[in-house]
Amino acid sequence: xxxxxxxxxxxxxxxxxxxxxxxxxxxxxxxxxxxxxxxxxxxxxxxxxxxxxxxxxxxxxxxxxxxxxxxxxxxxxxxxxxxxxxxxxxxxxxxxxxxxxxxxxxxxxxxxxxxxxxxxxxxxxxxxxxxxxxxxxxxxxxxxxxxxxxxxxxxxxxxxxxxxxxxxxxxxxxxxxxxxxxxxxxxxxxxxxxxxxxxxxxxxxxxxxxxxxxxxxxxxxxxxxxxxxxxxxxxxxxxxxxxxxxxxxxxxxxxxxxxxxxxxxxxxxxxxxxxxxxxxxxxxxxxxxxxxxxxxxxxxxxxxxxxxxxxxxxxxxxxxxxxxxxxxxxxx
Numbered sequence: 001x002x003x004x005x006x007x008x009x010x011x012x013x014x015x016x017x018x019x020x021x022x023x024x025x026x027x028x029x030x031x032x033x034x035x036x037x038x039x040x041x042x043x044x045x046x047x048x049x050x051x052x053x054x055x056x057x058x059x060x061x062x063x064x065x066x067x068x069x070x071x072x073x074x075x076x077x078x079x080x081x082x083x084x085x086x087x088x089x090x091x092x093x094x095x096x097x098x099x100x101x102x103x104x105x106x107x108x109x110x111x112x113x114x115x116x117x118x119x120x121x122x123x124x125x126x127x128x129x130x131x132x133x134x135x136x137x138x139x140x141x142x143x144x145x146x147x148x149x150x151x152x153x154x155x156x157x158x159x160x161x162x163x164x165x166x167x168x169x170x171x172x173x174x175x176x177x178x179x180x181x182x183x184x185x186x187x188x189x190x191x192x193x194x195x196x197x198x199x200x201x202x203x204x205x206x207x208x209x210x211x212x213x214x215x216x217x218x219x220x221x222x223x224x225x226x227x228x229x230x231x232x233x234x235x236x237x238x239x240x241x242x243x244x245x246x247x248x249x250x251x252x253x254x255x256x257x258x259x260x261x262x263x264x265x266x267x268x269x270x271x272x273x274x275x276x277x278x279x280x281x282x283x284x285x286x287x288x289x290x291x292x293x294x295x296x297x298x299x300x301x302x303x304x305x306x307x308x309x310x311x312x313x314x315x316x317x318x319x320x321x322x323x324x325x326x327x328x329x330x331x332x
Contacts, residue, residue: 003035004109005087006168008079010072011051012041017094017210018050022062024096024208030106035085036062038093039078042069047093073177073184080171087117088168090161090188094210101204105165114147114200115170116192121162121207133205134160144203150196151252155259156304161185162207170195178236182222182229190237190260194249227271234268237261238296258302265292266305273307273326282319285311 009021025036038051054062067078076090087109091097101119108117118138122131139154174191177184223230241257265288272285289312293300303309307325310318 003085004033004106005089005165006035006037006079006083006085007089007091008076008083009036009038009091009093010041010075010079011038011043011047011093012069012075013043013045013047014093015043015045015047015050018047021091021093021096022051022054024099025061025102026058027099027102029103031058031061033106033110034061035083037079037082038062038064039075040064040066041071041075042067071180071182071184073181073187074179076177076184076188077179080168083168083171085168087165088171089165090185091207094213095162096208096210097206098204098208101206104202104204105206108145108200108202109165112147112200114198115167115196116150116159116199117165118159118163118199118201119165119204119206121160121209122205123211124208126210126212131208137203138163138201142201144201146200148199148201150193150199151250153199153252153256155252155255157256158260158263159189161189162209164189166192166196175240178232181232182226183233186233186260186264187236187240190257191240193253193257194244194247223271224274227268230264230268230271234261234264237264238299241296241299254298255302258296258299259304261296261299262302262304265289265299266303266308269305269308269311270326273323274330277320277323282316285319286316289316 007025011018022036022038025031025034036054038054040048040051048064048066051062051064055064063082065078065082067074079090080088105117105119120133120135123134124131135158138159139157170192173195177187177191238261241261244257245254268288269285272281275281307322311322
């Protein structure tokens with residue numbers, strides 16, 4: 001039976017959370033419509049044993065792919081290469097999906113042919129279970145379940161991996177996601193943009209994103225340790241931007257990519273601010289910002305981050321104050 005959706009589950013040493021993730025896809029109404037690819041990235045715990053239990057019990061739905069450790073990007077690349085579903089989604093193995101919302105997503109995928117279906121997601125605190133919403137809606141005035149031309153969407157929207165369900169055929173046209181590298185979700189959501197023409201937004205909170213784990217890549221201390229990975233992704237996206245400018249992609253798509261990269265630049269500045277106060281950090285911040293200003297003026301002008309705006313207006317003289325404010329915010 002052909003599948004409407006392939007879900008890739010990047011899996012590395014998540015024995016504590018994997019069952020909750022996989023159980024969330026055992027939904028009788030739609031289980032036959034899904035292909036769940038558990039991509040084991042060289043786990044050394046019982047994760048592959050747990051995964052095998054599901055492949056044996058639900059062989060038509062769950063598939064286990066074992067590979068050497070290559071990082072999050074490598075699991076996505078492997079998932080894309082092995083997917084048979086019309087659509088493709090990534091759900092990390094310490095996260096899960098909501099039953100009712102997942103049923104609605106599958107119903108939408110069955111009746112429509114949009115390149116991208118975008119749903120909402122919750123942040124779920126690992127300790128308290130409290131759910132919060134990062135974005136109440138993708139943009140003001142959105143009409144859910146309406147097909148949009150991507151080029152007509154507001155430039156300021158920011159579509160994140162947790163909401164993405166995209167045609168598999170589109171993903172087979174994009175460059176490979178960087179491997180052995182953190183923060184590649186930005187590559188996953190940007191690389192398909194030149195090929196996405198139609199988008200539908202649905203109001204359902206499909207993805208349940210667990211936050212508060214000490215080993216998460218977005219943990220501040222881990223971001224500091226892996227700042228070179230951030231630079232690698234930024235470099236890859238700037239190269240991608242250069243290539244697509246040369247290919248004369250639509251102005252609206254170009255502007256969207258500029259906005260996303262500007263957000264990444266602002267996040268890089270946040271990492272700099274997380275380091276102890278030093279003149280070297282201030283100098284490094286200014287150097288990278290000057291490179292963006294001189295080589296990518298459109299990306300430079302797309303910044304919406306207030307801290308970055310203040311730093312630029314003061315020629316980075318406000319760095320001590322920005323560092324202090326960041327410190328206070330982290331302590332509160």
